[in-house]
Amino acid sequence: GAVVSQHPSWVICKSGTSVKIECRSLDFQATTMFWYRQFPKQSLMLMATSNEGSKATYEQGVEKDKFLINHASLTLSTLTVTSAHPEDSSFYICSAYRNYGYTFGSGTRLTVV
Amino acid sequence: GENVEQHPSTLSVQEGDSAVIKCTYSDSASNYFPWYKQELGKGPQLIIDIRSNVGEKKDQRIAVTLNKTAKHFSLHITETQPEDSAVYFCAASLGIHDMRFGAGTRLTVKP
Numbered sequence: 001g002a003v004v005s006q007h008p009s010w011v012i013c014k015s016g017t018s019v020k021i022e023c024r025s026l027d028f029q030a031t032t033m034f035w036y037r038q039f040p041k042q043s044l045m046l047m048a049t050s051n052e053g054s055k056a057t058y059e060q061g062v063e064k065d066k067f068l069i070n071h072a073s074l075t076l077s078t079l080t081v082t083s084a085h086p087e088d089s090s091f092y093i094c095s096a097y098r099n100y101g102y103t104f105g106s107g108t109r110l111t112v113v
Numbered sequence: 114g115e116n117v118e119q120h121p122s123t124l125s126v127q128e129g130d131s132a133v134i135k136c137t138y139s140d141s142a143s144n145y146f147p148w149y150k151q152e153l154g155k156g157p158q159l160i161i162d163i164r165s166n167v168g169e170k171k172d173q174r175i176a177v178t179l180n181k182t183a184k185h186f187s188l189h190i191t192e193t194q195p196e197d198s199a200v201y202f203c204a205a206s207l208g209i210h211d212m213r214f215g216a217g218t219r220l221t222v223k224p
Contacts, residue, residue, distance in 0.1 A: 006156070034212075043202060043214045044157070093156050100145065100164075102212060104156040 002028050002098045006105025013084055013112055021079045021108045023094030029074035030096035035067070038091040038107075050077040084112040115140040117205050119215025127223050132193050134218045136203035137185040145206040146179060148188045150199045151217075157202060161188070193222045 003026040013019050023033055031052045036044040048069050049057040056069035066088075068080040081088055089112045095104040116139040126132050138146075144165040149157035163170045163177045163186065170177050174193075179186040190197055200219050206212035 041217075041219075043216045046212070091154075095156075101159065101162065102147065102206075104149070104158070107154070107156040109154065 002096070002101075002103040004030075004094065004096050004103045004105045006094050006108055008108060009106060010109040011111070013110070015085055015112055016083055018080055018082045019084055019110060021081075021092055021094075021110075023077045023079070023096070023105050025075045025096045025098070025103075028096075028098050030077075030098060031074060032097045033071060033077040034095045034097070034102070035069060035077075035079050036093045036095070038093060040091075044093060047079075052077075081110065084110070086112045088112050115143055115205050115207065115211060115213040117203060117213045117215045119203050119218060121218060122216065123219045123221070125221045125223065126193055128193060128195060130193055132188075132190040132197070132220055132222075134188045134201055134203070134220070135185060136187070136205075136215050137183075138205040138213075139184070140205070140207065141181075141184060143205040143207050145208070145212075146177070146186045147204050147206075147212075148175075148177060149202045149204065149214075151202060152199045160201075190220075193220075195222050195224050198222045 005024045007022045033050040035047045047062045050069045050071040052071045071077040093107045095102045119136045147162035150160045151157045174191045176189040200217045203215040
């Protein structure tokens, strides 16, 4: 079945630094990937839609310059949290669309200290 | 856009009992309704889904029903087991874009 690999699974960084999260579709090509953010005990909130070869589409209220998304190939999308601050600490999850369904990565726990 | 409401927020059942989680959606154009199970610290895993041209779908102990007229769909888990304990999310989608999640239900199955 469709597998989406997300790395790293957790990361701790200092305030002001940038962190890159990778999302790979392992056995299929994903022209569209999605990035979600999840706070403790809350639902998944869509941040942006990543389109291969074009600019990402961001949801209202999500800062484009802070959450940089790159989808340079059909199997890889990256999310870079720039100039991270403690309030950016969260669980970030990617997903890919395939055959009329969605497959999720295992998530990345980001802690900014 | 689509708005999905999910109830209850928490559900506790005894092992062997059934569990039912209900969701409503707002956009009648939504045509895909998946259910996900999320364990602590992990990404959501698809457990069952249903499309708008079907009223019911079953996979072993799990079933989903869809009422398009009323715009609601439900997850049914029978013969619950402790390993069913997790957070369950419903979602509604208009297609490749714009999938929205419910708030989640924390299911606890007591042995």
